Amino acid sequence: MAHLTVAVSEATFIRSFDLLKRNFVFQDSDLQDHGAFTLGYDVKMHLEGGQVDLRADNTVQIKELDIRWDRLKVIIGLDIPEICVGGGCINMPWPIPDICLPKVCVFSGDPDVSISPDFASLVAQEISFTGSLDARYFDASLPLPSPDPCSLLRIDPLPTNNQWQIFLDPQTLDIDLFDFPDIVGNLIENALTNAVTALIPGGWVRDLILAIIGGVADLIRAILDIPDDIQEWLSDLFNVSFGLLDFIATLVLDFFASCNPFYRVDDPFEILPASGGLIPVRAPIRNLSVRVDDLEMVVQADVGA
């Protein structure tokens, strides 16, 4: 018989998971230069909802955990090739002075326009996974892998002492793709069109430049290489190009599986605290194991000699 047994009911497990979830916040940003345009994101998210179910097959299922975006900004910058009109002179017979058109250049900046609309309120995603409980031993004397995949995901600093750690190791993962509604495409298209149009002066210069570029909307689509619907392009951007979907999946996997144990026991375990200059009394913990059924999680261990 094990020396120590601790059991946690499913209801308590759920409440503890809720507390853990409430403390989870993730934020990240990136900017990629594609020559004629720059694309980037600036995101912050937290978790809501979800149902936790302890199952008889020694797994824990978490269903319909909502990813709520506090900030989901896409950063789009356009570097439109510079267009200059005017600047030439018409030679007139003497004594009439030559007629010179002023030279007007547009799109001289880099980028010429940049927008960063926030779609946090328009996008929602859901994640579900099933995982098994896994007890691992953390040896504080061993070096960390380099690079450390948990460096950004660890919510607690690394322990300075050895620990038994229990992780929820996901076996199956189901995460919604980014799916932007039509309104998002219109918002981006309008914002870019307005920004580009504002750069073009009025009068004959405007007519001339529009004649050269063949319309602002077409110019933008050409630069960004948008094939059809802009919202599909945007979804593809987040799902594939940015790799944010994989990143979130990895994030969730690492958060639960590798980086953040939801339960840990110091080894040796403190029995009596330090007092009046006396060292704390600690006992080594051996053979820690964890199992789960549909009613409870059970942790068992022995006291070392």
Added chain:
Amino acid sequence: MAFTDRSDIYGAVHEEGLNRVVRHIMRQRPSLFNYATPFLAQHPDLLCVPIEAAPEVFAAGNPLVTVQQPLPVLAAPQPVGLNYCVQFTDMEIDFHDSDTIKLPPELGELAPQRFALRLKGCFGLGCLPDGYYSDLIPLEEVLAVTQAGRDSFSLSHVPERQPRDPIILPVRKLTCFCLELFAVLHFEWGKIGKDDYLKVRLDGLEVVDLRPVEMENIIECYAEAVLRLGILPRLSVKIEKMVLDITSVLRQQGIAVGQQISLQPAPVPAAVPNNPAIEDDQLKVFVNLVVTP
């Protein structure tokens, strides 16, 4: 039947595990079980029973014994103190449903929800060799004569005099004897400050085969006082520790234990018939996790 049918969290310690914990406490906090005069504290090799302390104790410079004043020689005009030590060793615990420890008849059979404790208590006294007497007696005689006119010994009057530093004579060897003590105890929940602690309570104590009976009673009386007032209060364990600090992760993430969450013993008998319970060679605790909305 699930462990947590009757509470949110269940914790259990088997007697084998607890005996190992006791050994760790005795090795890592030896001063809780060994008491001696300053001279013996500096000469632990003279103690009745060698102290097996953990290396960390020596590394931290922690004491092996709790220092006590020497035993005064009563009525000596020049105060004289004798070196002595009291040591508790070989502590072993046996939870109900087992018979690892055979209790003496005076304590009867171990009752349900109780546990037995067996330990050895050793007392050592540094008796004065004859050579020291020949040096001390002339001094005491002089003082006795010079004080005779001033001191009046009676039941109603204690003489006032300048305290003199006692003479503590070194010893080369203690005269020791050991007694085997048996005790019956139980656990109960109780508050220390605002927190719930698991406390150890003494139900009965017996020193085996000591004569005359009155001397046995006196020694039992003193041992009971030492256990109840000295040692057992120091062995109270906070409720979180009983469930392997299961809330520590929550606490480390800024969730205030005691405010946002707290651990409370499951009520008796509404939730469980006994809490803490001693049965099946185990100490079992039933705890509820209270989350403040």
